[in-house]
Structures are given as structure tokens and as C-alpha cells.
Amino acid sequence: MRPLPILLTAMILTGEDFAEAQQSKANYDESLAGSYTLPGLLTRADGSVVKTAEDWQKHRRPEILALYQQHVYGRVPEGLGAPAFSVKSVKTDALGGKATRKLIQITLPSCPAWEGMELMLYTPNGLNRPAPCFAGLSFGGNHAVSTETDVPLSTRWMRPSKEKHIVDNRATEASRGNESSRWPLEMILSRGFAVATAYYGDIEPDHAEGWKDGLRGLTSPAGAATRWKEGEWGAISAWAWGLSRILDYLENDRDVDAKHCAVIGHSRLGKTSLWAGAQDERFAFTISNNSGEGGAALMRRNFGETTAVITRAFPHWFTATYKNYAGNEAACPVDQHFLVALAAPRPIHIGSAVEDQWADPKGEFLSGYHASPVYELFGKLGTGVSEQPAIDTAVGHSIGYHVRTGGHDVKDYDWEQYMTFAEKHWR
Numbered sequence: 001m002r003p004l005p006i007l008l009t010a011m012i013l014t015g016e017d018f019a020e021a022q023q024s025k026a027n028y029d030e031s032l033a034g035s036y037t038l039p040g041l042l043t044r045a046d047g048s049v050v051k052t053a054e055d056w057q058k059h060r061r062p063e064i065l066a067l068y069q070q071h072v073y074g075r076v077p078e079g080l081g082a083p084a085f086s087v088k089s090v091k092t093d094a095l096g097g098k099a100t101r102k103l104i105q106i107t108l109p110s111c112p113a114w115e116g117m118e119l120m121l122y123t124p125n126g127l128n129r130p131a132p133c134f135a136g137l138s139f140g141g142n143h144a145v146s147t148e149t150d151v152p153l154s155t156r157w158m159r160p161s162k163e164k165h166i167v168d169n170r171a172t173e174a175s176r177g178n179e180s181s182r183w184p185l186e187m188i189l190s191r192g193f194a195v196a197t198a199y200y201g202d203i204e205p206d207h208a209e210g211w212k213d214g215l216r217g218l219t220s221p222a223g224a225a226t227r228w229k230e231g232e233w234g235a236i237s238a239w240a241w242g243l244s245r246i247l248d249y250l251e252n253d254r255d256v257d258a259k260h261c262a263v264i265g266h267s268r269l270g271k272t273s274l275w276a277g278a279q280d281e282r283f284a285f286t287i288s289n290n291s292g293e294g295g296a297a298l299m300r301r302n303f304g305e306t307t308a309v310i311t312r313a314f315p316h317w318f319t320a321t322y323k324n325y326a327g328n329e330a331a332c333p334v335d336q337h338f339l340v341a342l343a344a345p346r347p348i349h350i351g352s353a354v355e356d357q358w359a360d361p362k363g364e365f366l367s368g369y370h371a372s373p374v375y376e377l378f379g380k381l382g383t384g385v386s387e388q389p390a391i392d393t394a395v396g397h398s399i400g401y402h403v404r405t406g407g408h409d410v411k412d413y414d415w416e417q418y419m420t421f422a423e424k425h426w427r
């Protein structure tokens, strides 16, 4: 096929292809990252400066949450109500007897049209106490996370991928286990943690029109919005809502210590875990793995992905307001250290990868560093250091940070840092 003229290509491409096409053109030169002034994290809308933890909690935190709803991710509509749970199967000798595996369908009585999401929960056997837990959404479904062949194959829409054996947007038998390296179940369970996970596409298929078949479309008034308005929820808010419903279930499961539940996510799902942990204070620990632009990376730094690219490639992730800040970041009332600060005083860990320059590892560190003053209001230390640490050297007190060798992925090394951090804070 003759290559398309450049202008035409730019007009047609959206989503993954557009983002990929932009990667080689992005700025990766630190001297060109620009100088910027961050908005005042501790300055209230009335101009007064927050000096106490109580003031933060009562006034500034709700203000910032409302800013994120209006300008970045959008708010969840009221009236969705409580979910319902139905335990579909329990396997007490999962993973060669090391674990119990439950499959639970989470539905929403206020919206019967939504099929719900299938939660897969692994708890360690022989622990004799409820297990602290890591909860997160997956890109490929439960059958992709687990290598156990009796996990039902997801029948939901999946993003096209030859490598993952997705055929006609559906998983196939060959797709089993294709995400298992990112979820080292035996390693996590052997340290006494539970793992709770569901497929993000159960909540909303990840493409620009996916909302029509997802929870957002099914719960919107009159069947379907034709145009989402500023402040209305995008997909990240819907996925984050799903994480909170998983926690609703975990609070009812005696094998899980839901008071010690971390929310974890990688990449777009790292943006999602940050937003879930920010809103839902029941999550005791928030983890961002390579979340990048729209996640932990400072938006005002011109390095790697930009607001212009992300809002063009993935408009459905955000509320409609966010695109107004493309090339105009200085006008945005928040930057991403605000999002990190919303985790305070609970622990949070930010994981970067050195070859993942698209996600701006230094910008991910800086949002942790600049969120630290909020932790100090609570008498805690944030990152404790002002410089990004050397590769493969974790730092931090209540805000942990590491930059790992290698590329955009979740590796055992990352899990090692997250589990060690959890153990340190939950001891």
C-alpha cells in the first residue's frame, strides 16, 4: 500500500496508533522541559494558606477533589446505588493448593442492563488471619492474569492484539496467561497478601465509543449521551468507580483484611488507581506503576507525552474540560502533585521505568516530591529526598518512589517494592 500523506495520516489516526506515532516526536531533552510555575497546593480558593492537617482535610482536600472532577476526570453521577454480589465459584486448592480462588459477579441493581464485572480473588491458604490485599484492574481479563486453565475466558470486547491472540475483538484460548508476568500471583500470595482483580473492559470497553456499551452509556439519562459535557465522567472515572465496588465486596469477605487494601494499576490503569485512591479513603495504600501523563507525571513539564497528545488519542479517558488545557497547561487549576497529595496521609508509591521516557519518570518523581508538604501537615515525611534517586534504588517515607531498569511494564522488581512498602507501613 502506498504510504498516506503525513497530513492525512495525522487526521485519521486516533488511539493507540496516534499515541505511538507521536512517541518518537516527543521532547526527551531535559533542557527543553521548560520552566513552569506549579499551582499552589496549599492555597485555598479564598486565598488563605492551609497550615494544619485539619484544614487540609476539611477544606482543601474537597476543593481539589472537585477541581479534578470538573477539569480532569469528571464526576460519577449520583444515584448509582450499592452493588450486589454473587459468588459464582470457590476453589480451595487453587495454585497447587497454595490459595483459595473465588469468582464473584458484581452487579448494580439500579442498572440491570449492565452485565457487571467478574472479580477474581485469590487468598493465601493457611494464613489464619484475614489477608491484606492488592486490588487492581487488568488489561486482558482474569484468564489473562491467571495461568489456571479453569478460569472462564472473558467474552467481552478486547482491544485488537495479534500478540495477545485477540481475534475479532475477543479473547481466545491462546490468550490465557498473557498478562501473568505482570501479576506474579504465587510470589504475592506466598508473602501473605491476597490479590483481587477484574477486567477493566467489564466496566467500559477502552475505545472512544466504548461508553455506549459500558456503564457510562447504560446509566446515562435517556439511554445515551451524544456529547459528554464538561465535568461529566470519562472512562478513568468509571474504571475507578469499579475499583471502589471491588473494595465494597472485599469488606464483606472474611478472608480479606479490607482495612489493609492497596489499589494498584499500570499505565492508564495507574492513572485510574491514583484517581480511585484519591477519592476513596478506604484504600489504605495507592500504587501508580508507570502511570505517566494524566497520572503521576507533572502536566506542566514538557517531557514525553503531552496533554495535547493524550486528549487527542484517548479523549474518552477524561472529562471534556481536560482538552482545553492542551498546549495551555498553565491554565489548569491543578497539576498532578495535587492528585498524589489526595492520598495523604495514607502511603502511596510511584514506580517508574528508566526506558519509559514517554511517561516522564522524572515528572513522576517530582509530583511525589511536590506533594510532600501535605504529608508534613500530618507529621509525616513524603519522599524525604528532593532528587530523583539512582536506578533500582527505592526511596521515600510515606511517598515511595523507584525507577526500575527496563521499559513500560510491571515486573517482579516493582511488586517487590510495593510489597516491602506495604509491609513497612502495615507492620
Ligand code: GCU
Pocket (backbone or CB within 6 Å): 019, 266, 267, 268, 269, 290, 291, 292, 293, 305, 310, 313, 358
Ligand atoms: C499510551 C498512552 C499512555 C498510557 C499507555 C498505556 O502510551 O499514551 O498515556 O499510559 O498508552 O496505558 O499503556
